[in-house]
Amino acid sequence: MEKVITMEKNEVPFEEYLAPGHRACTGCGEMLAVRLIAKTLGDDVIIANATGCVEIVSSPLPTTSWRVPWIHTLFENTSAVASGIEAGMKAMTRKGRYSRKTKVVAMGGDGATADIGIQSLSGALERMHEFIYICFDNEAYMNTGVQRSSATPFGASTTTSPAGKQSIGQMTWKKNLPAIVAAHDIPYVATACPSYPLDMINKVEKAMKVKGPAYIHVLSVCPTGWHSQSNATINLGRLAALTGIFPLYEIEQGRYKLNVDPAQLSPIEEYTKLQGRFRHLPPEVLASIQERVTDEYVKLKKKAAEV
Amino acid sequence: MVKNRVSMEGSLAVAEAAKLARTDVVAAYPITPQTHIVERLAQLVADGELDANYIPVESEHSAMSACLGSSAVGARTFTATAGQGLELMHEVLFVASSSRLPIVMVVANRALSGPLSVWGDHSDVMAARDCGWIQIFAENVQQAFDLVICAFRIGEDPTVLFPVMVNIDGFHLSHVIEPLYLLCQEEVDKFLPPYKYPYALNPDKPVSIGAFGMPNIYTEAKKSQDMALRASKNVILKTWQEFGKLSGRNYLPVETYKVEDAEVLLLTMGSFSETAMIAIDALRERGEKVGLIRLRLWRPFPLEEFQKAVAKAKLIIVLDRALSFGRPTGPVCSEVQAALYPLKTKPEIVSFVGGLGGRDISAATFENIIRNGMEKAKSGRFDELEMIEVRQ
Amino acid sequence: MKDTTIEIRWHGRGGQGAVTSAELIAMAAIAEGEYAQAFPSFGPERRGAPVLAFNRIDNANPIRARSSVINPDIVAVLDPGLLYITDVVSGLKQNGTLIVNSPKSLVDIKSEFGGPWKLAVVNATAIARELLGVNIVNTTMLGAVVKATGIIKMESLVEPIEERFGARAKRNIDACAKAYKEAEIAEPVAVRARQKREFQVEKWPAWQELLPGCVVIEAGSASQYRTGDWKSQHPESDYSKCIKCGLCYIYCPEGCIVPKLGEEGFFEADMYYCKGCGICAQECPKDVITMVEES
Ligand SMILES: Cc1ncc(C[n+]2csc(CCOP(=O)(O)OP(=O)(O)O)c2C)c(N)n1
Ligand code: SF4
Ligand code: SF4
Numbered sequence: 001m002e003k004v005i006t007m008e009k010n011e012v013p014f015e016e017y018l019a020p021g022h023r024a025c026t027g028c029g030e031m032l033a034v035r036l037i038a039k040t041l042g043d044d045v046i047i048a049n050a051t052g053c054v055e056i057v058s059s060p061l062p063t064t065s066w067r068v069p070w071i072h073t074l075f076e077n078t079s080a081v082a083s084g085i086e087a088g089m090k091a092m093t094r095k096g097r098y099s100r101k102t103k104v105v106a107m108g109g110d111g112a113t114a115d116i117g118i119q120s121l122s123g124a125l126e127r128m129h130e131f132i133y134i135c136f137d138n139e140a141y142m143n144t145g146v147q148r149s150s151a152t153p154f155g156a157s158t159t160t161s162p163a164g165k166q167s168i169g170q171m172t173w174k175k176n177l178p179a180i181v182a183a184h185d186i187p188y189v190a191t192a193c194p195s196y197p198l199d200m201i202n203k204v205e206k207a208m209k210v211k212g213p214a215y216i217h218v219l220s221v222c223p224t225g226w227h228s229q230s231n232a233t234i235n236l237g238r239l240a241a242l243t244g245i246f247p248l249y250e251i252e253q254g255r256y257k258l259n260v261d262p263a264q265l266s267p268i269e270e271y272t273k274l275q276g277r278f279r280h281l282p283p284e285v286l287a288s289i290q291e292r293v294t295d296e297y298v299k300l301k302k303k304a305a306e307v
Numbered sequence: 308m309v310k311n312r313v314s315m316e317g318s319l320a321v322a323e324a325a326k327l328a329r330t331d332v333v334a335a336y337p338i339t340p341q342t343h344i345v346e347r348l349a350q351l352v353a354d355g356e357l358d359a360n361y362i363p364v365e366s367e368h369s370a371m372s373a374c375l376g377s378s379a380v381g382a383r384t385f386t387a388t389a390g391q392g393l394e395l396m397h398e399v400l401f402v403a404s405s406s407r408l409p410i411v412m413v414v415a416n417r418a419l420s421g422p423l424s425v426w427g428d429h430s431d432v433m434a435a436r437d438c439g440w441i442q443i444f445a446e447n448v449q450q451a452f453d454l455v456i457c458a459f460r461i462g463e464d465p466t467v468l469f470p471v472m473v474n475i476d477g478f479h480l481s482h483v484i485e486p487l488y489l490l491c492q493e494e495v496d497k498f499l500p501p502y503k504y505p506y507a508l509n510p511d512k513p514v515s516i517g518a519f520g521m522p523n524i525y526t527e528a529k530k531s532q533d534m535a536l537r538a539s540k541n542v543i544l545k546t547w548q549e550f551g552k553l554s555g556r557n558y559l560p561v562e563t564y565k566v567e568d569a570e571v572l573l574l575t576m577g578s579f580s581e582t583a584m585i586a587i588d589a590l591r592e593r594g595e596k597v598g599l600i601r602l603r604l605w606r607p608f609p610l611e612e613f614q615k616a617v618a619k620a621k622l623i624i625v626l627d628r629a630l631s632f633g634r635p636t637g638p639v640c641s642e643v644q645a646a647l648y649p650l651k652t653k654p655e656i657v658s659f660v661g662g663l664g665g666r667d668i669s670a671a672t673f674e675n676i677i678r679n680g681m682e683k684a685k686s687g688r689f690d691e692l693e694m695i696e697v698r699q
Numbered sequence: 700m701k702d703t704t705i706e707i708r709w710h711g712r713g714g715q716g717a718v719t720s721a722e723l724i725a726m727a728a729i730a731e732g733e734y735a736q737a738f739p740s741f742g743p744e745r746r747g748a749p750v751l752a753f754n755r756i757d758n759a760n761p762i763r764a765r766s767s768v769i770n771p772d773i774v775a776v777l778d779p780g781l782l783y784i785t786d787v788v789s790g791l792k793q794n795g796t797l798i799v800n801s802p803k804s805l806v807d808i809k810s811e812f813g814g815p816w817k818l819a820v821v822n823a824t825a826i827a828r829e830l831l832g833v834n835i836v837n838t839t840m841l842g843a844v845v846k847a848t849g850i851i852k853m854e855s856l857v858e859p860i861e862e863r864f865g866a867r868a869k870r871n872i873d874a875c876a877k878a879y880k881e882a883e884i885a886e887p888v889a890v891r892a893r894q895k896r897e898f899q900v901e902k903w904p905a906w907q908e909l910l911p912g913c914v915v916i917e918a919g920s921a922s923q924y925r926t927g928d929w930k931s932q933h934p935e936s937d938y939s940k941c942i943k944c945g946l947c948y949i950y951c952p953e954g955c956i957v958p959k960l961g962e963e964g965f966f967e968a969d970m971y972y973c974k975g976c977g978i979c980a981q982e983c984p985k986d987v988i989t990m991v992e993e994s
Contacts, residue, residue, distance in 0.1 A: 005958060007945045019919035020955045020972040021926055025713070026747035027976035032952035046508045048376065057745065059518035061528070061913055062904050063920040069508035072517035073375050073402045080369035084334060084376025084384070085508065087360035091331035091382050095358060097501075098381070102510055120372065123365030197949050224714065224746045231977030231990075234950050407912035468911045506914040515915040521742065527906035528913050535911065 010198045013039045022065040024057040027230025029221030029237060030136045031057065033194040034107070037134060037218075040204040043068055044100055046089075048082045050108030050117060051075035053143045053222075054136060075108075076116035079124035082106035082131045103208055104131040110151035111141040114177045125184040125213050132207045132214045135177065138222035146225040150175040153245070154292070155285055156277040158225070163280040173292065181215045182251045188214040190250035195221075195237030199248060199259050206250070219246045227276020239271040244297035249304065256303040268293055311489040317448045317480040318343030320487050321387065321413050321473075324455035326357045327495040328411075331382035331502075334362040334373035338392040339425040340477035341415040345387055367392040371399035371410075378408035378470075379516055381507035383459065386410065389477055390417030390424075393431040397438070403470040404439030405532055406516055409462030409502075410470040412440075413455060415481040416577065416628075418664040426665020427477035429577065429628040432605075433638045439532060441471040441539060442606040444576045448485040451475045453556055456490070460499050461546050467539045468505075474605075476578040478665065490554065498553055537607050560609035561616045562601045565591060569598030570621045572654070573677055576602050576639060577628070579668055586673035597677055602639070613646055620654040623647075624680035626673075627692070628662040636692045657683050661695035672696060705850060706768040707754035710787050711777035712929065714746035716837030719863065720775070721752040723841060726859035727851045733758045740767060747929035747974050749785055756850060775844050776800060777836050779824070780993045782812060784928035786898050791816055794887055798843050800824060800836055805883040814891035819847035821882040830874040831867075834931070838864075838871040842878030853879060899925050922972075926953065930975025932990045938965050940985045947979035947988060 004011040017038040024031040034054055041047075046069045049055045055072045058065035073081055085104050092098035106124075108117055113135040121133060140158045141147040148161035148170055157169035182189045187210040192200040200218065207214035219240055221233040228236055240246035244265040249258045268290050272278035281289075315323070321344050325333070333352070335345040351357035360377075364370045367388050378384040388396060393414055403410055417431055418424040432442065441461060445451040451473065458471035475481055490498075506514050520528050543560065551557035564584055566572060575583050580601045590597045600616055600623075602609070617623055627637025634641060636658035647653040657680045662668045676695060683689065707724065711717025718739045725737035736755040742748075753768045770790045776782060776799040788797060795816045800823035801808055808820045821843040823836035831839075838860060845853055856875060861868040901924075910916065948956045948966045955972035956979060959965055968979065980988040 005945055005948065007949065012945075012949065016954045018954065019922035020953050020969070021922040021924040022953070023745060023748060023924070023926065024952065025745035026929060026974040027978060028745070028952050032950065035952065035954045036949070043513075044510050046380065046510070053745075056519055058921065059515055059915070060921060060924075061518045061520045061524045062909070062915060063917070063923065064515035064518055064915040065919060065921040066515050067513055067919040069510055069513045070515045071376070071379055071508060072515075072519070073372065073406070074398060077368060077372035077399065080334075080364060080372035081376040083362055083364070083369070084332065084373030084378075085380045086376075087332050087334070087362050087373065088377030088380040088382030088384070091358070091360045091377075092380070095331070100510060119365060120369045123369055126365075127362070194950075229977075230746070231981040233952070233976070233978055234982050405912065407914075506910065506912065506916070512916070513918045515918075516912060518913060518915050520913070523901075523903045524913075527904065527909060530906040531909045531911075531913075534906070 008198065012201065013042065015039060015043070017041070017043065017067045018058065019065045019067060022058045023060065024053065025224045027223045027233045029194060029233045030054060030138050032233070033136055033200070033218045033220050036194055036197055036200060037204050038068065040201045041068070041103060041105060041208070045103045045105055046085055047071070048078050048085060048104070048106045050078040050112035051143070052109035052112055053138070054107065054109070056143055075112055077120050078106045078108050078112060078117060079120040079133060083124045083127065083129045086129045086131050105134065106131055107134045107136065109142070110135060110137040110139060111149045114151045114175050115149050122184065125181060125186055125215070128212050130212060132216065135217045136220045137217055138220040138225060140225050142222050142225045151177065155281050155289055157280060158277065168281060168285050169277070178215070178217045178251070185254070186213045186215060187211065187253055188250070191217045191219070191246065191248050193219040193237040193241060193246065193248060195234045196241065196248060196260060203250060225277070228274055232274055236271065236274060239266065242266045243268045243271045244293050245271055247297060247300055249300065256300065256306070258301065258304045265294065265297060311491060313487055313489055314484055315448060315487045316343060316482060316484045317451050317475055318482065319347050320448050320452040321455055321475065322347035322351065323489065324452045325385045326351055327490060327492060328456055328459045328499055329383065330357065330359050330385040332360050332362065332377035332384045333386060334364050334370045334377065334384070335386045336364055336367045336370045336388070336392060338367070338389050340417060340427070340481045341387045341389040341392070343481060344413060344415070367395040368399060371396040371403065374410045375399065375403055375406065375408055378410050378504065379406070379508050381502065381504045381509070383502040384410045385412070387413040387415065389415040390419055390431045393435055394419065397435060400435055400438035400440060402517070407468040408470060409468055411455065411458045411462060411473070412470065413473045413475060415477040416474050417477040424664040427479055428663045428665070430630070432472070432474050433629040433631070436606065436638070439536060440606060441469050441536070441543070442474065443471065444474045444603055444605060445480065446578050446580045446601070448480060448483060448487050449556065451480055452487055453550065453554065454558070456495060456499065457546050457550050457558070461539070461543050463502050464542045465505055467535070467542050469536060469539055474577065479578040488554070494553060498550065540604070540607050540609065543604060558603060559612070560604035561612040562603050563616055564599040566598030566600060566616065568596055570596045571677065571681060572598050572600045572617055572620045572623045573673065574600050574602070574623055574625045574639070574643065576605070579628070579662060582668065582670050583673045585670035586677060589670070589674060590677060608642065608646065610646055614650060617647065617654055622681065622684045623654045623656050624677055625656065625658050626676060627658065627660045630660055630663070635690070640692065655684050655689060657689060658692035659695055660692050666696070703759040704755050704757040704762060704764070705773065706771045707756070707773040707775065708768050708771040709752040709775050709777065710781045710785060711750055711752065712781070712931065713748045713750050715777055716835055717750060717752040717777050720777070720837040720840055721754050723838070723856060723859045723863065724754050724756070724844070724851060727855035728756045730858060731851060731855050734760065734762050736762050749781055749928065771795065773844065773848055773850070774798070775840055777840055778931060780931055783896055784898060788812070788814060788816065796847050798840070798847050800840055805885055809885050809892070811892055813885070813888050815887045815889060817847060817887055818885045819843050819882050821878045823878055826874050826877050826881070830877065831870050839874040839878045842875040843882035846879045846882045847884055899928060925971055926974050927971045930973055930993060932975040932977065932992050933970060933973060934968050934979050934988045935991050936988050938987065941965055941987045942985055944984060946982050946984065950978050950982050952976060952978065
């Protein structure tokens with residue numbers, strides 16, 4: 001039996017499959033998420049990792065941080081690599097050359113998932129490969145120095161959506177990737193954040209049980225790209241959920257369910273004021289963001305109310 | 308040995324070879340003129356004649372990426388593409404070779420856009436020549452079949468571990484029906500041991516594939532890859548020898564035709580070589596000392612064999628079926644020049660380019676090329692490539 | 700031709716702005732009519748990790764060298780902790796200059812890091828905290844570097860700092876000036892002070908040692924890397940208040956807080972890996988953990 005740590009009556013697996021000594025920034029929320037998810041996935045897993053922060057900080061040749069089988073190839077193709085792993089394993093199992101029930105997991109940043117890799121992701125989901133895709137959404141291309149992605153939120157200043165005299169930063173609203181994924185009619189879609197570790201662990205466990213593809217979209221606070229304090233990482237993730245900016249929900253067989261549903265949403269300023277990327281925003285822009293966040297949250301609640 | 312003589316289209320012969328190799332995974336995306344290969348494989352899987360997983364991926368980029376995954380997990384993996392498809396794979400090709408994953412791929416060679424052309428030439432493979440794969444050219448349907456079977460054994464050899472690309476000319480080979488001697492399953496099973504990737508992704512022994520390289524290690528990584536690719540030639544030679552014993556059909560890195568006393572050598576690659584033989588025969592009958600030389604193995608470049616094969620010639624006439632825009636010669640010709648430059652006495656070299664985008668080259672044209680080349684040599688005109696049969 | 704180039708190596712941490720220091724010096728030197736170069740060393744290391752930046756300055760000839768600086772004339776260390784984890788004087792020229800940011804006195808630093816080089820010490824962190832409100836010492840340190848080396852004139856820094864910092868320029872110029880005033884300088888001594896600590900050296904394999912595809916077969920081998928070197932503060936615990944909830948264990952991005960499964964069962968951070976992010980201290984519901992500056 002694996003050693004387990006009991007927290008608030010929930011069991012957290014003890015073993016670490018991402019070794020310490022990785023080179024992520026101090027206070028990186030993305031690596032925290034990876035660490036907790038790797039714990040939950042356990043040792044019977046094969047991970048395909050897209051190019052990006054996670055890959056770079058965890059695999060400096062001639063060493064690796066990984067204690068489970070892991071492959072990185074390119075930036076935009078991770079779902080396809082996972083498809084190949086899954087198909088290869090199936091063929092070998094059928095032919096008696098593979099006997100485990102190994103879980104195939106693909107992971108990538110928001111750039112790897114929502115932008116350059118959305119085609120291969122869509123292909124793999126549509127083909128219904130049995131794998132879990134985990135998107136670590138730190139809301140920009142961080143590995144290359146904080147350039148905007150389609151998951152960068154409205155108003156955020158990045159190096160390619162900079163705030164300036166004629167610009168308030170990112171001028172587009174965050175792409176709703178979980179909805180796009182859900183439109184593939186896959187059995188399980190969820191959003192998560194390591195600030196709610198037990199919720200996230202629970203979702204990974206669910207994803208491991210479904211037949212067919214599962215998708216988890218993890219908000220990953222990035223102190224470097226968000227210009228926030230390294231000790232604020234957990235708090236920011238919490239505020240993202242409590243303000244409704246990044247609601248935590250799951251879509252099981254098409255049914256929405258909110259997992260963190262505050263009676264009253266906190267004002268978004270509580271979240272934005274802690275981050276340099278929003279510092280330039282004038283009150284009227286913040287107000288328009290607030291309006292949109294509230295509207296979207298109402299829509300989401302309606303979906304969750306449907307049975 | 309029972310000679311199982313059938314008639315078969317080139318594409319189906321390739322599919323048959325992949326089937327006899329007991330391929331575990333096929334990941335492919337259709338493109339003319341490769342389509343018959345993958346359609347056939349899909350059908351074989353659908354009919355239960357091939358026990359494999361066919362992944363109908365959404366692009367060639369994903370085709371090669373899925374191949375990376377399945378090969379890395381330890382499954383024997385096959386794919387095929389052509390032209391634009393090979394270009395879309397380009398980025399992934401380098402990862403397949405640097406990760407040392409022995410995927411086998413048939414390229415039904417096709418021209419590159421634009422203008423769009425679905426017809427054959429060697430532009431696609433020439434643009435991929437530096438991707439680190441073992442690259443082999445077939446000249447007829449039989450060779451396509453044989454070389455695909457050999458490709459698995461070469462690539463998967465534990466001292467090799469490289470992906471292998473078998474080039475067959477689009478349409479000229481992919482769509483031609485010819486007689487073919489098949490091998491039976493037992494023969495192939497005996498020749499080709501089961502695939503066992505020594506560093507397969509497996510929780511029993513976790514490995515990391517594709518870690519990143521800082522400046523302190525990247526050069527060593529490339530050195531190790533390049534040395535291994537060069538060393539693979541020995542295994543290629545040995546494999547072809549053993550295949551010869553099994554089938555009676557022998558393959559060499561540099562193939563020759565009527566070269567014994569030849570002063571003038573024509574150099575070709577791929578299916579046009581057999582047409583060129585007709586021209587050689589005709590010229591020989593008229594007393595010309597001409598011969599034909601073909602590069603079967605393109606990567607690793609068979610330097611020694613090549614130097615030896617051409618040592619006694621006075622003139623080499625290279626026919627390229629691709630352009631290297633703005634370069635003095637075609638891509639194969641420039642490698643021929645580089646290969647011979649270190650020799651003290653070396654033949655002169657002239658460069659022709661033709662057969663682009665499906666344009667035929669007849670035996671008569673080959674005769675013209677040779678005569679024209681000899682003229683040029685006589686008058687000392689070695690300057691730039693000449694495009695043949697181009698409307699003025 | 701006489702070598703007229705002066706080379707500087709900056710030691711900082713990712714996010715601390717060592718690259719900015721180098722850039723400002725180069726801009727100032729160029730404005731003075733000299734030839735100059737500033738460039739970073741690129742690596743995957745992130746915020747908190749030790750990083751390098753370089754300068755070349757030449758008052759006579761254009762600079763052609765583009766390789767890293769191996770034998771600097773001047774070494775500037777932006778973070779006190781770096782002195783104990785990297786050999787900052789590596790390659791430093793005879794009679795070169797070492798400038799360090801440290802709260803320690805000149806005498807103390809000299810006893811640890813003195814040698815055949817001029818030594819300058821300034822408490823740049825204190826100055827930056829006081830005048831800028833943050834522990835970013837890139838502009839502050841420039842004052843000490845100029846005082847110790849005279850490589851450029853103080854006035855020449857004004858314009859580059861204004862250009863870079865806009866509204867915040869004034870405060871940065873003040874911090875720089877204060878460091879100029881406060882930096883203490885000692886002349887070279889013949890013998891190098893005894894080395895106290897072994898530095899982390901990374902070992903690089905020969906090409907023959909690499910496996911096909913550079914596959915890595917030692918699972919988790921990156922754990923030999925001491926990310927603990929990155930921290931500028933560390934957590935200290937008062938276990939009398941600890942309720943063993945395990946939140947610090949869960950939230951540590953490094954996975955370096957381990958439950959001591961022995962009698963006590965408290966959670967303890969492994970300083971070999973701790974990067975000093977402060978998350979454990981922030982999230983502890985009972986304020987067991989406080990962050991303490993490295994000295
Ligand atoms: C084809 C290609 N284009 C661009 C890049 C450069 N690149 C590497 S990682 C990256 C950004 C990664 O962003 P994301 O996926 O959001 O992950 P993060 O680093 O933020 O975790 C980019 C643009 C690349 N490696 N390959
Ligand atoms: S840039 Fe952001 S996501 Fe990347 S390692 Fe640093 S904190 Fe983590
Ligand atoms: S400060 Fe605490 S949470 Fe941060 S790395 Fe150190 S032990 Fe982990």
